[in-house]
Amino acid sequence: MWTFINDNWVDAEKASIHVSDLAIQRGYAVFDFFRTVEQKPLFIDDHLERLQHSAAVLRLKLPYTVNELKQIVLELVNRNQLSTSGIRITVTGGNAADTYTPTTPNVIITQSPLTMDAAFDAQKGITLITEEYVRELPTAKSINYLMGVYLQQKVKDAGAADVLYVKDSYVSELPRSNIFIVNQQNELITPDKNVLSGITRKHILQLAATFLSVKEQPVTLRDVLTAKEVFVSSTTKRLLPVLNVNGQPIANGNPGAVTKELYTQFLLLEKQITAVT
Amino acid sequence: MWTFINDNWVDAEKASIHVSDLAIQRGYAVFDFFRTVEQKPLFIDDHLERLQHSAAVLRLKLPYTVNELKQIVLELVNRNQLSTSGIRITVTGGNAADTYTPTTPNVIITQSPLTMDAAFDAQKGITLITEEYVRELPTAKSINYLMGVYLQQKVKDAGAADVLYVKDSYVSELPRSNIFIVNQQNELITPDKNVLSGITRKHILQLAATFLSVKEQPVTLRDVLTAKEVFVSSTTKRLLPVLNVNGQPIANGNPGAVTKELYTQFLLLEKQITAVT
Structure with a gap:
C-alpha cells in the first residue's frame, strides 16, 4: 500500500x-x-x-x-x-x-x-448518550478529538453506540457525525451552528428538499427527544437511525419512513456518481 | 542529539x-x-x-x-x-x-x-488579552493546544504577549502558564479549578506560604484587574509580571514586590536543588 x-x-x-x-x-x-x-x-x-x-x-x-x-x-x-x-x-x-x-x-x-454494507437494515438503529460539550473551532475539521476519544469509555459503559454533543440545551453534532430530526410537522431539521458541514449532510439536505420541508436551524435536545425520526449521517455511516437517546426511545423506537427513503435516495446518488467515468 | x-x-x-x-x-x-x-x-x-x-x-x-x-x-x-x-x-x-x-x-x-535568563528584569512585564475559553480535561497536560496555537494571531494583533482564558467571568490559566494575583489584603491567590497543576505553581505556593497568606480559590477577571500584583508562572518563564490586561494597567503598571521576592526565592530554590548531586 x-x-x-x-x-x-x-x-x-x-x-x-x-x-x-x-x-x-x-x-x-x-x-x-x-x-x-x-x-x-x-x-x-x-x-x-x-x-x-x-x-x-x-x-x-x-x-x-x-x-x-x-x-x-x-x-x-x-x-x-x-x-x-x-x-x-x-x-x-x-x-x-x-x-x-x-x-x-x-x-x-x-x-x-473499508467495508461498506449497502443494505439498509431496518432493525439497525443506534442508541446515543449526550454530553455537555461543543467542539472547538467547529466549522474546521481539526484533529482535535480529545473529547470524542475520551468519551468512548462513557459511551461503552452506557451500552450506547455514540455520543451527541449538547450545549446549553442545544444539540450540535456527534464526534464524527451530523444529526437530523424529522419533527411532528414532517420537516427535516439539522443544527445550523457549531457543526462541521458534513458532506453526507449536504447531499441529504439536497435530496430531502425535493420531497419535504428542510431547515437548518437551532435544534434543542427536547426537539430530538420529541421527534418523529432522528438519524445521523457521516461518510462511513451514510444514514443511521437513532432509536434511543439517554434511555428514552425516539417515537416508537423504530427507524422512520423519511430516514429509509433518504437512505435509499442517497445510495442511488452514490451509485449514479460513481458510475460516471 | x-x-x-x-x-x-x-x-x-x-x-x-x-x-x-x-x-x-x-x-x-x-x-x-x-x-x-x-x-x-x-x-x-x-x-x-x-x-x-x-x-x-x-x-x-x-x-x-x-x-x-x-x-x-x-x-x-x-x-x-x-x-x-x-x-x-x-x-x-x-x-x-x-x-x-x-x-x-x-x-x-x-x-x-534552552536559553534561560536568570536576571529578573524589573522592567520586564507582559500584556495579556483574554478569551472566553476553558481547556478540555484541564487537569491533564494533553497535546490539545488548538485554541492556544490558533489564538496566537489574535494575541499578536493586539500587541499582547499571551492570552488569559476566562469562562463565565472566572479566569483559569494561560495556554502554557498559571496565573497568580496579590490582592489588596496582600494575599496570594491562584485559581483552584480548570487549571493544570503547574510544577512552578506548586513550588511558588510553597515558597509564598512562608511569608504571606496563600489561597487556591476561584478568581474572577475583576479580581485580576483590581489586584495589587499579577504574575504568571511556567517552567520556561519561572515568574513573569503581568502589567496590563485587555488594555487596563494592573495597579501602577510596574512589577510588584511580592512577585520580585518570589522570583528571587524561586531562583534560589532552583539553584539549591540542582546543586545537590
Whole structure:
C-alpha cells in the first residue's frame, strides 16, 4: 500500500512524520476523509473544498492547490488498486522548532480498505448518550478529538453506540457525525451552528428538499427527544437511525419512513456518481 | 542529539512516529516538559507524577514505570551533554488501526537546548488579552493546544504577549502558564479549578506560604484587574509580571514586590536543588 507524504510516495507501513510536527506537539492539524466506490473518490470536490476551509480557519497554508491534491488522490487510487476504501488527507501545523508556531504543513494522504454494507437494515438503529460539550473551532475539521476519544469509555459503559454533543440545551453534532430530526410537522431539521458541514449532510439536505420541508436551524435536545425520526449521517455511516437517546426511545423506537427513503435516495446518488467515468 | 522512542535511541533529526498514531489522527496524547539546569532535571519527580496523572485521565497505559522513565531521562541527559535544556516526554494514544481507539502508547523523549535568563528584569512585564475559553480535561497536560496555537494571531494583533482564558467571568490559566494575583489584603491567590497543576505553581505556593497568606480559590477577571500584583508562572518563564490586561494597567503598571521576592526565592530554590548531586 502506498502513502503520499510531501511529494514522496512511501510504503504505508513506513509512513511517518517527524516528532517536531505540531500535530504531535500541539494537536494542531486539519484533515478530511472520503470514500472510494469502485475506485472512484466520492464527493471529492466537496471534501477538498472543506479541507481548504479547515486549513484556512487554522491559518495553515495548503502547499498544494485543490487540483493538485485531486491528481495526487487519483494517482494514489491508481497505485493502490483498492475498490472500496477510505482516503484521508491530513494537513499538519508542520515541523515547528519552537514547538508552537505553525510552519509549512506536512501533507499526508493515506488510503485504507473499508467495508461498506449497502443494505439498509431496518432493525439497525443506534442508541446515543449526550454530553455537555461543543467542539472547538467547529466549522474546521481539526484533529482535535480529545473529547470524542475520551468519551468512548462513557459511551461503552452506557451500552450506547455514540455520543451527541449538547450545549446549553442545544444539540450540535456527534464526534464524527451530523444529526437530523424529522419533527411532528414532517420537516427535516439539522443544527445550523457549531457543526462541521458534513458532506453526507449536504447531499441529504439536497435530496430531502425535493420531497419535504428542510431547515437548518437551532435544534434543542427536547426537539430530538420529541421527534418523529432522528438519524445521523457521516461518510462511513451514510444514514443511521437513532432509536434511543439517554434511555428514552425516539417515537416508537423504530427507524422512520423519511430516514429509509433518504437512505435509499442517497445510495442511488452514490451509485449514479460513481458510475460516471 | 539523541531522542528516545519506544526503547530505541535515535538521531533527533530522524525521530518520527507512524502516521497512524492517535496524536496525528485525533490529537490524542499527553506530555510533560521540564528543564535541566547544569545537566540536572529540575523537579523531575513532580513532572513524572503529573505525567502519570495526565496519562491516567486519558486512560493511556504508560509502558514504563516512573522510575524507568527517570532512568531513561538521566541516560538522555548523559548522552546529549546539554547543560541548560528542555526535556519533553510525550505519551501518545498509539498506532490505531481503527484511527480512533487508544492502543499501546508511543513514548517519545526529546531534549533541546534552552536559553534561560536568570536576571529578573524589573522592567520586564507582559500584556495579556483574554478569551472566553476553558481547556478540555484541564487537569491533564494533553497535546490539545488548538485554541492556544490558533489564538496566537489574535494575541499578536493586539500587541499582547499571551492570552488569559476566562469562562463565565472566572479566569483559569494561560495556554502554557498559571496565573497568580496579590490582592489588596496582600494575599496570594491562584485559581483552584480548570487549571493544570503547574510544577512552578506548586513550588511558588510553597515558597509564598512562608511569608504571606496563600489561597487556591476561584478568581474572577475583576479580581485580576483590581489586584495589587499579577504574575504568571511556567517552567520556561519561572515568574513573569503581568502589567496590563485587555488594555487596563494592573495597579501602577510596574512589577510588584511580592512577585520580585518570589522570583528571587524561586531562583534560589532552583539553584539549591540542582546543586545537590
